[in-house]
Amino acid sequence: MILTKAQYDEIAQCLVSVPPTRQSLRKLKQRFPSQSQATLLSIFSQEYQKHIKRTHAKHHTSEAIESYYQRYLNGVGKNGAAPVLLELANEVDYAPSLMARIILERFLQEHKETPPSKSVINSMLRDPSQIPDGVLANQVYQCIVNDCCYGPLVDCIKHAIGYEHEVLLRDLLLEKNLSFLDEDQLRAKGYDKTPDFILQVPVGLDRV
Incomplete structure (x- = not known):
């Protein structure tokens, strides 16, 4: 349609x-x-x-971050099983996964001697069981699985869809007996930009 x-x-x-x-x-x-x-x-x-x-900017001011963190602490203090973080994200109109990142970073800053690295944060968001606080881990998990626009789950889905279409395109090129180079071949040849496929021989398309 x-x-x-x-x-x-x-x-x-x-x-x-x-x-x-x-x-x-x-x-x-x-x-x-x-x-x-x-x-x-x-x-x-x-x-x-x-x-x-x-x-984005208004959610990352020091005042906003501290306000969100205190509201999170107050919320889980009353009921740790409630979707406090998810509801907070929805209330302030911010992506749940991004809100989870803000609170996780703030939590780790408070409980770690050194500031958490980006790789550590990303790893914990991908696998909330690594978060050293069970309540926060559950809150982050709820945000990740309920966010359909951002977060590691969405990234994984996008990657899977992209790979599926790449396989379909490869099959179509092979079916049409067209000569092409794939990403790995292009990378081996030293190309700095590697699309999924490059046709080795130009083809003409009839307009419908």
Whole structure:
């Protein structure tokens, strides 16, 4: 189904008032049943990333970080099993995975003698069981699995989809008996930029 500009704008406008969670995506599908899940997710992700880029700075001021951290501590102090971090992210309209990163970094700064490295933070976000606090680990996990735009789970899905399409493209090139070089071959030849495939012989395409 062809998506018109008016339909895109209607979907984008609907996204203004919903958080970037999988539950919101399901509601969006109910609102626009004629659109595919992939189409809605693509629009959802694109529009939300625009929003995050516009508002990123305000969430990373020292005042904002301290406010979020204290609210997190107060929340889990009352009920550690409640989705405190996820609800906080939704309330301030920030991606759950990015909120989890803010709180995790602040927690580690308080409990570690040296500032945590980016690689350590990324590793803990990919595997929250590494976080040395069970309550925070659970809170981070909830944010990761409920975020459909950011975070290690989304990155993994994107990578898998990209690889799937790369395999499909390779099969198509082989089926058409076209000569090509893949990424590994290009890298071995010293190319600094390596697209998935480069045709060794140009081909002409008939316009339909």
